[in-house]
C-alpha cells in the first residue's frame with residue numbers, strides 16, 4: 001500500500017502545475033449558464049488548450065490519439081486542474097469520458113480515426129441519447145426503432161434528458177434493431193449508433209431543470225438516416241457496448257468533484273467561523289463528519305484507480321457503483337450543511353451554494369439512480385439473486 | 389502510487405486468517421462465550437506471540453518482525469473478523485516497553501478512554517500489567533460476554549492522552565467485524581427462503597446488504613490510508629467511519645436474520661456487542677468530529 005507518487009508522477013504534476021499557472025489567467029470570462037453557444041465555445045476552447053499542451057485524452061490509449069498515461073497520472077491531472085480552479089469538462093463530458101472511451105475500445109480503426117481526434121481537439125461535442133420517456137432505469141426496454149434501408153438505418157422515436165443536446169454535433173444513440181420477441185429478450189436487439197445531430201428529422205426541445213437553466217433536452221427522431229457505418233460494435237450487440245460506456249460513466253466521471261467538494265467544505269468552515277454559526281456544536285460536528293466522509297471518498301478513489309492500474313485495463317470495475325452511491329449521497333449532505341451555514345442566505349439564488357444545492361439533487365438520479373446502484377452492488381458484487 | 393495490498397501484505401493477512409481459522413474458529417468462539425466467566429486463553433496468546441502478532445512492529449534488531457502500521461492494521465482486521473478476545477491493542481502497543489509482551493508471555497491492558505465518559509479498562513483482572521491510572525477501578529457487568537470491563541472513576545482519561553495508534557488498531561478490528569457481518573448477512577440472505585424465494589431476492593434485503601458493503605469499503609479505504617499516512621486527523625476519520633460500519637453493519641445483519649438474529653445462539657449479537665465496546669474505547673464519535681472540524 002503506497003500513497004506516494006513516483007518521481008515520474010511528481011514531475012508530471014510539477015509540469016502540469018506550471019502550465020496551469022501560466023494558462024489560467026489568460027482564459028476568457030466564464031459565460032452565463034443560460035448562454036449555450038457561449039458555454040460550448042468556452043468548454044471547447046479549454047479543451048483546445050489542453051490539446052495543444054499535450055494534456056488532451058491523457059488516459060486514452062496511444063493508438064486512440066491519447067497519451068497513454070497511467071490511471072495515476074490521470075488522477076493527478078484531475079486533482080491538479082480542480083485545485084487550480086480550471087474549467088470543468090463541461091460540454092466535452094460525453095465525448096471525453098463516455099462516447100470517446102467507448103469508441104476507443106469498441107470502434108473500428110476507421111471509426112476511431114473519424115471521431116476521436118475531433119473530441120480531443122475540442123472540435124466536436126457529443127451528447128448521450130440513451131434514456132427515453134418509457135425507458136429510464138429499465139434502459140433495455142428502449143423503443144426507438146432503426147430499420148435497415150440500404151447503407152443506412154432509418155431511425156424513429158424519442159429520447160429524453162439528453163444533456164448538451166442543444167450544442168452537440170454527435171449523439172451516442174441506443175436504438176432497437178431487432179424487435180423483442182420470444183427469441184429476442186430486450187437486452188438483445190439493441191445497437192449503438194453515432195448519429196450526426198444536424199441530420200434531417202431531428203428536433204431538439206430544451207427542458208428546464210429545477211435550477212432554472214436548460215441542462216438537458218427532449219430529442220425527437222423522425223425517420224433520421226444514420227449510415228450503417230456509424231454503428232459501433234456488432235448489430236444487436238449494443239447492450240454490451242453500453243455496459244462498457246456505463247462503467248466509464250460511473251467509474252471516473254466524479255473524481256475531480258471529490259476534490260472540489262473538499263474545497264467547498266473548507267469554505268463552509270471558513271464562512272461558519274465568520275458568521276458565528278461555528279458556535280453551534282451540532283453544525284460543527286456535522287462538518288467534521290463530512291470531512292471524514294470526503295477524505296475517505298478520496299482514498300477510495302485512489303484505491304479504485306490503483307486497482308484498475310494493476311488490472312492493466314484502465315476500465316473501472318463495479319467498485320464504481322460503491323463509490324457513486326456514497327459520493328452522490330455525501331454531495332447532497334454537503335449542500336444541506338451549506339444551507340445550514342448560510343442560514344437565510346440559503347434562500348438566495350444569488351449565492352452559488354444555493355444553485356449547487358439544487359443541482360446536487362440530480363446526483364442520486366443521473367447515471368443510474370441510487371436504488372439501481374444498490375441493485376448492482378447487491379447482485380453483481382455480493383452475488384444476491386436477481387429478483388423482482 | 390499503488391494503493392493496493394502488496395503480495396507480502398496479502399500473504400500476511402491470509403496467514404493470520406488461516407491461523408485464526410485453525411485456532412479460534414466458530415466452535416472455539418462459542419465455547420469461550422458459553423464458559424461463563426470469560427478467561428484468556430494463555431496458550432493461544434503465546435501462539436499469537438510465536439507467530440509474531442505482538443512483535444510485528446518491533447524492529448528486527450530488537451528481535452521483532454520489523455513491519456509497519458499498514459501490516460498491523462491487516463492483522464487487527466483479521467482479529468476483528470474472528471472476534472478474537474483479549475486486550476490485543478494494549479499488548480501490541482506495549483511490545484517494546486513491557487518485557488514479555490512481544491512474546492505473548494505477558495498480557496498488558498491499559499486505560500482506553502474517551503475524555504468525557506471516563507476511563508474504561510478491558511480485561512483488568514486477567515492482565516499481568518495495567519498501564520495508566522487504574523486506581524479505584526470498579527467492574528462493570530460488561531455487555532460483551534467476551535470483554536470484561538472496569539470503569540475508572542473521575543475520568544482517568546484526563547491523565548491519558550489520546551493514542552492515535554490505539555484508535556487506528558481498534559478501527560481495524562471494527563473494519564474486520566463489518567466485513568464479516570456483511571458476509572454473514574449475504575450468506576443468510578441466499579439460504580433463507582420465504583414466499584418461495586431466497587430473501588436476498590427481495591430488494592429491501594438487497595439494499596440493506598449493499599449499504600453494508602458500501603460502509604465497509606469506505607471504512608476500508610479510510611483505515612488503510614490512515615495506516616499509511618499515520619496522520620492523526622485521518623485516523624480520527626477512520627475510527628469514526630469504522631465504528632459506524634461495524635455497529636450499523638451488525639445491526640443490519642441482525643435485521644436480515646429475522647428472529648434468529650435476536651437469539652443468543654446466532655453470532656450476530658457477539659459482533660454487535662463487541663462493536664459497541666470498541667466504539668466506546670478510544671476516541672468517541674463526538675471527539676473525532678470535533679477534531680476533524682477543528683482541522684478544517
Ligand SMILES: Cc1cc2nc3c(=O)[nH]c(=O)nc-3n(C[C@H](O)[C@H](O)[C@H](O)COP(=O)(O)OP(=O)(O)OC[C@H]3O[C@@H](n4cnc5c(N)ncnc54)[C@H](O)[C@@H]3O)c2cc1C
Nearest residue numbers: 128129130131136137161162163362365366367368369371
Ligand atoms: C441531470 C440529469 C442529466 C441526465 N443526462 C442524461 C443524458 O445526457 N443522456 C441520457 O440518456 N440520460 C440522461 N439522464 C437520465 C437518467 O439516466 C435517468 O433519469 C435515470 O436513469 C432514471 O430514469 P428515470 O428518470 O426514467 O426514472 P425511473 O426509472 O422512472 O425511476 C423513478 C424512481 O423509481 C425507482 N426505480 C426504478 N426502477 C427501479 C427498480 N428496479 N428498483 C428500485 N427502484 C426503481 C428509481 O430509483 C426512481 O427513484 C439524465 C438525468 C439527469 C437527472
